[in-house]
Amino acid sequence: xxxxxxxxxxxxxxxxxxxxxxxxxxxxxxxxxxxxxxxxxxxxxxxxxxxxxxxxxxxxxxxxxxxxxxxxxxxxxxxxxxxxxxxxxxxxxxxxxxxxxxxxxxxxxxxxxxxxxxxxxxxxxxxxxxxxxxxxxxxxxxxxxxxxxxxxxxxxxxxxxxxxxxxxxxxxxxxxxxxxxxxxxxxxxxxxxxxxxxxxxxxxxxxxxxxxxxxxxxxxxxxxxxxxxxxxxxxxxxxxxxxxxxxxxxxxxxxxxxxxxxxxxxxxxxxxxxxxxxxxxxxxxxxxxxxxxxxxxxxxxxxxxxxxxxxxxxxxxxxxxxxxxxxxxx
Numbered sequence: 001x002x003x004x005x006x007x008x009x010x011x012x013x014x015x016x017x018x019x020x021x022x023x024x025x026x027x028x029x030x031x032x033x034x035x036x037x038x039x040x041x042x043x044x045x046x047x048x049x050x051x052x053x054x055x056x057x058x059x060x061x062x063x064x065x066x067x068x069x070x071x072x073x074x075x076x077x078x079x080x081x082x083x084x085x086x087x088x089x090x091x092x093x094x095x096x097x098x099x100x101x102x103x104x105x106x107x108x109x110x111x112x113x114x115x116x117x118x119x120x121x122x123x124x125x126x127x128x129x130x131x132x133x134x135x136x137x138x139x140x141x142x143x144x145x146x147x148x149x150x151x152x153x154x155x156x157x158x159x160x161x162x163x164x165x166x167x168x169x170x171x172x173x174x175x176x177x178x179x180x181x182x183x184x185x186x187x188x189x190x191x192x193x194x195x196x197x198x199x200x201x202x203x204x205x206x207x208x209x210x211x212x213x214x215x216x217x218x219x220x221x222x223x224x225x226x227x228x229x230x231x232x233x234x235x236x237x238x239x240x241x242x243x244x245x246x247x248x249x250x251x252x253x254x255x256x257x258x259x260x261x262x263x264x265x266x267x268x269x270x271x272x273x274x275x276x277x278x279x280x281x282x283x284x285x286x287x288x289x290x291x292x293x294x295x296x297x298x299x300x301x302x303x304x305x306x307x308x309x310x311x312x313x314x315x316x317x318x319x320x321x322x323x324x325x326x327x328x329x330x
Contacts, residue, residue: 005214011053018043019081020184021218025210027056027081031203032109034082034091035189036061047079056081057088064089065096110190111199118157118191125160130235131191136301138194143246144306145195147227148204152238152303153185169236169261177258185225187211195303223307228256230303231270231278236261238300239270245304250276269293278302 001021006012007028014021019037026032039047051058059080062068080095082088087107094104101122105115117138121131129137132152139145160166187208192200211219229245232238238260242253255271270276273293275286283300285293 038076113193117193141196148187150226227307231300
């Protein structure tokens with residue numbers, strides 16, 4: 001990716017991934033003291049050269065600790081990046097043991113409230129709500145959700161590594177969207193405890209402003225991809241929509257990319273409608289004011305991501321869960 005404004009002398013072009021631009025921006029702005037990235041052997045020289053130019057410490061953590069870790073793509077190696085060498089080594093030592101997950105996440109710059117929610121999910125890995133729904137049910141804001149907290153494409157810390165079926169579904173999803181680069185399709189690298197989390201929004205604003213300054217075209221494309229209403233059933237079944245949402249209703253002009261594992265029958269119904277009304281008990285699909293389909297079993301939630309933010313709800317308010325839902329972890 002070509003940059004409109006260099007990150008440093010001689011750094012006017014970077015890779016979209018390994019590290020992602022959002023994670024790199026987090027470190028360069030100080031939002032994230034440390035970040036981590038998977039890197040293929042052939043890309044290691046390029047990564048080290050980038051870090052040298054940006055004056056970042058680059059630590060091959062698996063080699064440093066003599067420990068291998070789970071990789072979405074086999075053959076890669078994990079590197080830790082950060083400005084301060086001591087902090088990078090502290091992150092490596094925290095990463096070594098699962099008992100230090102909270103300290104590890106804190107060194108990465110994640111808000112404590114978000115770490116707490118993630119730990120609840122981690123304790124039920126693959127058995128409770130997906131992180132997206134957990135974030136949604138914790139949200140008190142009414143109206144649009146800030147696109148900068150859209151975490152639907154962030155799969156790196158959402159996969160059940162010990163669940164082969166989960167890995168197969170992820171691989172099928174990637175196969176459906178071979179031309180898309182999902183690792184880079186986010187602004188923040190963590191999962192917000194809610195889509196109105198003040199700390200996450202504050203950090204996201206800093207990261208996205210950095211993106212707009214150095215790569216305005218890329219930032220605009222990221223906004224276009226993420227600032228859309230989404231009907232969300234689960235981690236691999238959802239539909240990004242062309243249109244806008246308000247008060248649980250979407251004026252729908254069609255289905256946007258990417259293609260999830262949602263059934264073709266549901267995709268066709270969504271493509272046929274011009275209005276969708278989503279509530280806790282059912283989602284209704286209309287065309288020309290006429291109801292032609294209702295989803296009552298496995299009701300989706302409507303995530304109204306947009307370029308503008310909604311207003312906070314009253315104290316203590318929260319999102320409703322679909323009727324009859326089981327397996328919640330909050």
